[in-house]
Amino acid sequence: MRNYLSTALLATLALACTPKEEETTIDYTTLSDAERLEVAKEIAQETIMVDGHVDLPYRMKVGGFTLQREILDVSVRTDGGNFDYPRTKEGGLDAPFMSIYIPAGLQAMPGASKALADSLILMTERLTTTFPDKFAMAYSPADIEANFEKGIISLPMGMENGSGLEDDISNVAYFHKRGIRYITLTHGKDNLIGDASYDTTGTYGGLSEYGEQVVKEMNRVGIMVDLSHVSDNTFRDALAITKVPVIASHSSVRKFTPGFERNMSDELIQAMAKNGGVMMINFGGTFIDSAYAAGSGKVREHLVNYMVENNLSRTDSAFEVYAAEYTAANNPFPTVQRVADHIDHVKNLVGIDYVGLGSDFDGVGDSLPTGLKDVSMYPNLIAELLKRGYSREEIEKICYKNIFRVWTAVEEYAATAE
Structure with missing residues (x-):
């Protein structure tokens, strides 16, 4: 264990020579809150942690980041926002999916969505070339593992809003080449792909015919299908078509937010688990309570x-x-305990293999819960899960093993697809 652990806790852990041995000798629920938090910090540093959705690229755009100079310098601690390098290292976050966010309003302007996606990808890439000792691009679980061994933060990318594909199916392969590894099919409004949860229009009653082609093409090239933001009908349609597991990169449990279609009902959680997918819990206040x-x-x-x-x-x-x-x-x-409630619900409903973390940091404003205000605070959530009896293996599944399983399945399917 690290030197900052207390002498008392070191004595408690003395017999734990390996993580598996530690698991059999320690009942984390018997530790004090302070001791449990130290263990949580240890786990956060030693375990790969993936967050399915961090809105840093759009924050950089709004904050004045350009390709010439970084007005918003996230290599150092920043006054605002939820993400920067020092806080990321403190919290043990290793692979935040950078959200290439396309506002729904751009859908009315042909070419604008794709252009913005390209510019945000360039901004993300520029972070890694400007600060190569801190950030690196990641296009696969293997890339994340390699960067983790070097102590470098991985920046995988997901496109939030399939409107960036415009009306050209060839853009699916184009964005895969640009590094996009998931696409959220819709955002705030129905688009060419399908119906969105925030839009009551119901343009297609689910996926459009074009949307069906998009899902199939995403399977073919190796891009994960992200069902956050879609309507319930679009969700069901996508599950009926996909040949591989899907994700919800930043969604929470509808049980705690009745009537909020943006979150997932028990029916959809069960359907996603049957598909083998993973839902990544959003931390935003309106999402969790x-x-x-x-x-x-x-x-x-x-x-x-x-x-x-x-x-x-x-x-x-x-x-x-x-x-x-x-x-x-x-x-x-709400508090960090409420986020743990959502994880509990998924675990109890379908099992530990189908839940992950999708904070929506830098995307939900000041609504974040007490104890999870920025990327430095993941250990608070881990400590709460330990208090509730979660094992280290279960926490590792939440942090990265579940999303790696889905991502690998998508890669393997694409490698054999015609």
Whole structure:
């Protein structure tokens, strides 16, 4: 064990010579919270950790990142956002999927979605060439393993919104060559591929004929089919067509957010497990607890009224101090325990082999739960799972083994496809 573990904990772990032996000699539920957190930090550093969805590329675009110079420098600790290199290393995150996010509004402008996708891919690649000692591209589980051994953060990529394919099926193979390893079929609106969960139009009643071709072509070239953001009908249609396991890169359990179609129902979770896929739990407040929206709305309303009554603006220091104190005293945020509840639900419903992590860091604003505000805090979640009796092997499955299994199956199918 690492030197920062306490003497008492070292004595507890003295008989643990290997992870398997450690598993048989330690009951993590009997440790104190402080001891358990130290073990969680150890696991986070020693285990490959994959996050299915981090919105850094679009944050860089909005923050002023260009191909000429990095105005938003995430190689050092940043004031805002949820992701940067120092915090990533602290949290033990090894492979955040960089979201190549295409806003649904661009769908009305032919060529705009593909152009933005290309520019965000270039931004991601530029991170690895500018800071080669910190970041490296990754196009397979083997790449991630190799980078992990070197202590370098892998940057695999997934395209969020299949509108980047435009109306040209050949773009599936094009984006595979550009490094995209999953495509989220839709986003906020129905697109050429199919219906989206946030859109009530129901343009196709599920996948379009073009969307069916897209799923088949993704199977053929080796791109994972991502069913976050799609409508329930699109979800079912895609499962009926795909020849390989699918993923939901950043979705949570609908049981805790009744009526929120963006999350997955028990029926869909069971169908995905039957397919062999994996759902990666989103950390955003609205995704993990239906009470968050109401609670945060009350806090916002009070603060707006306070500004008006005291003739203040958001940037006034007096307001900033008051807002911080009021929000802390009337905390509307769920906690890390709620994220663990979602993992528990999937495990209890279909088994440990079908759940992973898909935080949506840099994509869900300030709604993140207490204890999971940025990428440095993954050990808090691991500690909570240890407290609930999860084994180290189960945590490794959540962190990377489940998504590696799906990704490898997709690669193997594509290698033999005509």
